[in-house]
Amino acid sequence: MEAEERGLGDVLAAEFPREETPVTDALCFSDMTTGPDGQDFEVLERLAEIRSRYGPEHLVTRFICRAEPEMVAAVQRTQRRLSGSVAQPM
Secondary structure, eight states, rough: OHHHTTTTTHHHHSSOOOSSSHHHHHHHHHHHHTTSSSOOOHHHHHHHHHHHHOOTTTTHHHHHHHHHHHHHHHHHHHHHHTTTTOOOOO
8 A cells, every 4th residue: 555655556566465374464553553663553553653653744654544453453453463472381
């Protein structure tokens, strides 16, 4: 979606197929739960922080608004995966 906002959607889609895997979700989780100075955030707080930092008309804000449902879903999927991966005693 950000590539589309930048006018590169078709070019990048032709070269790089969209990946929808747990790894993609984990990367989104990492980005959407960590602030610019390494602080911990809940996903909705992080999205608000990004909007605040860039302002309402910025390309990044437009992308974040479009991508919010997918980003929140990726974070939630990763949280579910992490909660199910508690180390078992040997």
